[in-house]
Amino acid sequence: MSDYTVRTLRPDEHRTAADLFRLTLHHVPATDETWRRFTERMLQPGRTLGAFDTELIGTVRSFDAEITLPGGARAGVAAVTGVGVRPDRTRRGILTELMRAQLTDIASRGLPFAALRASEGVIYNRFGYGVTTRSRSYRIDRRRAVLRADVPAAGQVELWPLDTALERLPELYASLPHTRPGMMTRPPYWWPGWERHAREATSPVVTAVHHGPNGPDGYVVYTVERKNWNDPAVLEVLSLHTATGEAFNGLWRYLLGVDLVDTLRAEERPVDEPAELLFTDLRAVQDTGGGDELWLRLVDVPAALGAREYAGEPVVLEVVDPVLETNSGRYQVSPDGVRRTGAAADLRLGVDALAMIYLGAWRPSLLAAAGRIQPADPAVLLRADRLFATSVPAWCGTHF
Ligand SMILES: CC(C)(COP(=O)(O)OP(=O)(O)OC[C@H]1O[C@@H](n2cnc3c(N)ncnc32)[C@H](O)[C@@H]1OP(=O)(O)O)[C@@H](O)C(=O)NCCC(=O)NCCS
Missing domain, CATH: 3.30.1050.10 (SCP2 sterol-binding domain)
Incomplete structure (x- = not known):
């Protein structure tokens, strides 16, 4: 018999749940402004669960999206996130109860899949989730990265100011082909998290859009960390999606031309992304790691x-x-x-x-x-x- 209960949270309990989740990740609570501007807008109504004894001690939530399957069909998926149990109540089965309740709820909504990103590799197998996509991370040494003369050059790259990016990226992302199994739609509950990251980052978060013959056909979002005047600077690719090889080439051509950058880093990229094929020295691209990316649950x-x-x-x-x-x-x-x-x-x-x-x-x-x-x-x-x-x-x- 458990001495706690699990139920769907009321809207007036959502902020406590969000702060509890942040505590479990060792983050400070959201400020009033962050809560109002971003976090509250990320919550799909009726989709946050809580576990209570005398007060809230654990939480999980999800929002609806679609996932691309082999063959190109898309299916409904509950994107599970905000998973945390208060540190003084862990390892006594609270997540187990929350997961059971959440999966039952997702099944009752007729969603065939649930998916998540795991903070640790040992948590989710027992609940039926398995690693379903893997990724690769790499870094490019800019001094060695000379583009091959035969890399086709086409199209134009244009920077979108942050407000333009916030307005137009959702439509651009949705219009790009989801060519790989595992790619997900980004519903309105997803974008406030992106906006928050972009607005609260300490270095500018820049969006560069590639225009091909039929309009925008790819984009990259990046940031450059350059702490002091003489320190080596690292350009970090935060998101890169393209419809065509031309857009991929064009965006990398652009990134390599950004001034005051020593190294470019791309994390959680497709395992077969052909970055090294662009350069005269394919060792300009070095693998820095990789691992599990998306965890899927067939509900x-x-x-x-x-x-x-x-x-x-x-x-x-x-x-x-x-x-x-x-x-x-x-x-x-x-x-x-x-x-x-x-x-x-x-x-x-x-x-x-x-x-x-x-x-x-x-x-x-x-x-x-x-x-x-x-x-x-x-x-x-x-x-x-x-x-x-x-x-x-x-x-x-x-x-x-
Ligand atoms: C991960 C977390 C939610 C687990 O909650 P919990 O209530 O302790 O989980 P449970 O007690 O239901 O655990 C069920 C089983 O999984 C194991 N388990 C759960 N989390 C584990 C972890 N992080 N490391 C090792 N084992 C873990 C438990 O030992 C238990 O095993 P058992 O059935 O053999 O006894 C909690 O530790 C937490 O909040 N962690 C920090 C935030 C976090 O990482 N959230 C996940 C974001 S994706």
Whole structure:
């Protein structure tokens, strides 16, 4: 028996929840102005949950967005964020109760997916989330980064002042093709967080937009850290989305021309982003890391499995979901569709492992080798690898 309750918060409780979340991340509470101008506008009504004993001790929230799936379809996803339990109440099952309540609520809203960015790698598997996109970070040494003469040059780059960017970026982002599985829409609840970051940053947050033959076709948001007159300066790419290779080339051409910069850094980029192909010395681009990016949860397993495209031969999955138990069962998955089946399973896997193969981030055979998937016969793994493969690596590119 737990000695606390979990329920949806009333609007007059939202600020306490936001401050509690900030406390769990070791941040000071929002000022009145920050709360009014930004934080309050990030909350979708009815989507913040709280755990109480004598007072609020834990919280989670979400907002609705859409995620791109292999084959190009989009599906509803609850973007989960604001997860925190008061430090004097951790490790006694409070997050577990909040997650259970939140997933049940998301399922009752008919959303097939939930997704989040994890502060730590050990928290979310147990709730059925799995790493579904991975990213790469790199740095470019500007002295070594000479553009190849054959890199096509086309289009124009224009700076948008912050107010223009705030007004026009939502539409520009929405108009760019979501070519990779894992890319998400940015609904109105997302943008106030971006605005807050841009307005409260200590160095200017600059938006440069590439114009191609049909108008804006890509943008980069960046900031330059230059503490003292003679210190080396680092240009940090905060967001970069393009519709075409020309826009990608044009924006990097622009960034390399920004004065008073020694190093350019890009974090959480697609694993196959071709930055080094632009330079005479491909070692001008150095990997600085990478890792898990988006964590996905298949909330409605049959709907989620049925929403993406597949290639090759059918495979029967036996999915185990300890939290949303109606998802547990056997599914025949094939390019012709997905259906529940009584046939013997080819692969047995947890719903968290299913999320890891669902957007193609991991091959089923690799998860089987690591013991995360149990094949009835190892020969089926090649079929499963082909079934879940994607033509382009998944990537989200949106932080929330
Ligand atoms: C992460 C957090 C919300 C977990 O809350 P909690 O109430 O302690 O979680 P629970 O007690 O329900 O934990 C469930 C299980 O996960 C484990 N777990 C949870 N968080 C963990 C962590 N950070 N490190 C290691 N194990 C963790 C618990 O040990 C427990 O394991 P058990 O079932 O084997 O006993 C809380 O530690 C917190 O607020 N952290 C700081 C803020 C943060 O990182 N938020 C997440 C943002 S994405």
